[in-house]
Amino acid sequence: MIAIRDLNHDRDGKPTLREIDLTLQSGGVTALIGPNGAGKSTLLSLIARLIPLQQGQIMVDDLQIGVCANDVLARRLAILPQASDAAPLLTVRELVGFGRYPYHKGRPTAEDDEKVEAALATFDLLPLAERRLDTLSGGQRQRAQVAMTFAQETDYILLDEPLNNLDIAASRSLMRTLQDLARNHGRTIVIVLHDINYAAAYADQIVAMKDGRITHQGPAVEVVTEAMLLEVYGTSASVHHIGDKVVVAV
Amino acid sequence: MYPKRLWWLLAVLCLCIALYLGLGARGNWGFVLSFRANKLIALLLVAISVSTATVLFQTITRNHILTPSVMGFDALYLLTLTVLIFILGGQSFTQLPEIAQFIVNTLLLMGAALALFGTLLRRGGHDLFRMILTGIIFAGLFRSVTSFLQRIIDPNEFMVVQANSFARFGRVDTELLTLAAALTGAALFAAWRMRHRLDVLSLGDESAINLGEAPKSGMFQVLVLVSILVSVSTALVGPMAFLGLLVVSVARQITPVISHRILLPSAGLVSAITLVGGQMVLERALQSTMPLIVIVDVLGGLVFLTLLLRRKPR
Numbered sequence A: 001m002i003a004i005r006d007l008n009h010d011r012d013g014k015p016t017l018r019e020i021d022l023t024l025q026s027g028g029v030t031a032l033i034g035p036n037g038a039g040k041s042t043l044l045s046l047i048a049r050l051i052p053l054q055q056g057q058i059m060v061d062d063l064q065i066g067v068c069a070n071d072v073l074a075r076r077l078a079i080l081p082q083a084s085d086a087a088p089l090l091t092v093r094e095l096v097g098f099g100r101y102p103y104h105k106g107r108p109t110a111e112d113d114e115k116v117e118a119a120l121a122t123f124d125l126l127p128l129a130e131r132r133l134d135t136l137s138g139g140q141r142q143r144a145q146v147a148m149t150f151a152q153e154t155d156y157i158l159l160d161e162p163l164n165n166l167d168i169a170a171s172r173s174l175m176r177t178l179q180d181l182a183r184n185h186g187r188t189i190v191i192v193l194h195d196i197n198y199a200a201a202y203a204d205q206i207v208a209m210k211d212g213r214i215t216h217q218g219p220a221v222e223v224v225t226e227a228m229l230l231e232v233y234g235t236s237a238s239v240h241h242i243g244d245k246v247v248v249a250v
Numbered sequence B: 001m002y003p004k005r006l007w008w009l010l011a012v013l014c015l016c017i018a019l020y021l022g023l024g025a026r027g028n029w030g031f032v033l034s035f036r037a038n039k040l041i042a043l044l045l046v047a048i049s050v051s052t053a054t055v056l057f058q059t060i061t062r063n064h065i066l067t068p069s070v071m072g073f074d075a076l077y078l079l080t081l082t083v084l085i086f087i088l089g090g091q092s093f094t095q096l097p098e099i100a101q102f103i104v105n106t107l108l109l110m111g112a113a114l115a116l117f118g119t120l121l122r123r124g125g126h127d128l129f130r131m132i133l134t135g136i137i138f139a140g141l142f143r144s145v146t147s148f149l150q151r152i153i154d155p156n157e158f159m160v161v162q163a164n165s166f167a168r169f170g171r172v173d174t175e176l177l178t179l180a181a182a183l184t185g186a187a188l189f190a191a192w193r194m195r196h197r198l199d200v201l202s203l204g205d206e207s208a209i210n211l212g213e214a215p216k217s218g219m220f221q222v223l224v225l226v227s228i229l230v231s232v233s234t235a236l237v238g239p240m241a242f243l244g245l246l247v248v249s250v251a252r253q254i255t256p257v258i259s260h261r262i263l264l265p266s267a268g269l270v271s272a273i274t275l276v277g278g279q280m281v282l283e284r285a286l287q288s289t290m291p292l293i294v295i296v297d298v299l300g301g302l303v304f305l306t307l308l309l310r311r312k313p314r
């Protein structure tokens, strides 16, 4: 369980997050949506201790962020930041291999190697395994980054706009993989999405943010409404129901 | 593939060492060898210290252009030396036993280096051009204070400063060499033990945190090691200017990887080949007394300019 209490955060003296109280139960996919600048990335970065907490408390199970040891948390929670700055000289296999670092600290075992191969296979990267990152397309690089996060095999996975640059096949396949991890392996996944249709189709619950506050939380059918789109995004798109699915006409 | 290249480099180094020790040795072999072996050890120590310090520094600043020397360390060395002579007087400085000179120098330099690099990293962050500018401004400042002091001190003392202001590989006192070897050996060992952590740190702060490494404490530890390595080698033979940049750039061409398990030995070997091989050619083949560091400086300066101009905007 991720439990966030009384979280406030300023960036450059400007209020960025205000009075965040959020509980995410273990298991399941949570989609975080909201307009640009709402504070989604800031919230994920705080949970993943990429930036220091200013006020409030975040617990990941029994681990308190800012207090527990860095390397213990690295085996419990992984994040894929919005703009990851991987070294261009790395090959895809080396990059994915870094996902195992929290376990082997530089001395990979046969088991670590297997897990790297499995991650490469899951994300269709085996044909690209020996290629250097700076020779890949944007989407291929993104897939390699996701595979590294996947190889870290943590209970909690935070992904900041992982669908960036991915084509429809790769996007759907990633979302299915995440769903499978959540349903069949008890993983807790928090994913920032801009495409509300992906959020509605694959997430177990949606959390909407605006101006540093959480405005909505619940299953897609409850959260994704024309009123919500107007309130959070200030845009009037129509929402349709097809069977038990909600779809936003764009 | 890359480990094989390391063996090739090692083979070249062994050849250079054999030639350096053996070429043109006449008369009492035992004496010649022990004299040359002493110089050889000093060359190797300095070579590996400088290359390792440069790799470490580039890892934490996350670029392939900056080196401790470029960032004003050499100017800082001249300043400390001048201040020391200004306060003690040239006479009493040169009369100090060599080992005392060395220890005073090293300690002062280590403190100053930590302060300098710490400031640069804290203020400049990861903005390359801001760091270069700050480094240049610091170096300029150190130089003007140095030349101001040099105008005040008398000509004899000025000569002492001059004599120490570029690297010279002469015979080094054995006791001194042992002390320097122990210090650098410990620092090199610590750097080698950090090699996997260095790989992770080189991925950037966010990736490092995600993988469970703390970038701040890693950076501090690396800075301490860099300070020890550059201070000891500079106190031993003098400022090394562009040597680090030159050899690490060449090593990155030969072994283009980020893995420090490969990069550290590769840079160390290239550096040792440059110093031992260069010294061998100058001393034995050309019978020249021109300091090797002058040539290294010209080449390294060119590399620096090329790297800076060819840098891909990121």
Ligand SMILES: Nc1ncnc2c1ncn2[C@@H]1O[C@H](COP(=O)(O)OP(=O)(O)OP(=O)(O)O)[C@@H](O)[C@H]1O
Pocket (backbone or CB within 6 Å): A011, A012, A016, A034, A035, A036, A037, A038, A039, A040, A041, A042, A043, A082
């Ligand atoms: N490094 C930073 N320094 C200062 N302010 C920042 C920084 N990063 C973000 N901000 C500010 O914090 C606020 C929230 O930004 P954040 O990146 O969390 O938004 P977001 O919801 O992730 O937006 P997007 O959808 O565009 O990624 C914005 O007003 C932004 O300008």
Ligand SMILES: [Mg+2]
Pocket (backbone or CB within 6 Å): A040, A041, A042, A082, A160
């Ligand atoms: Mg964002």
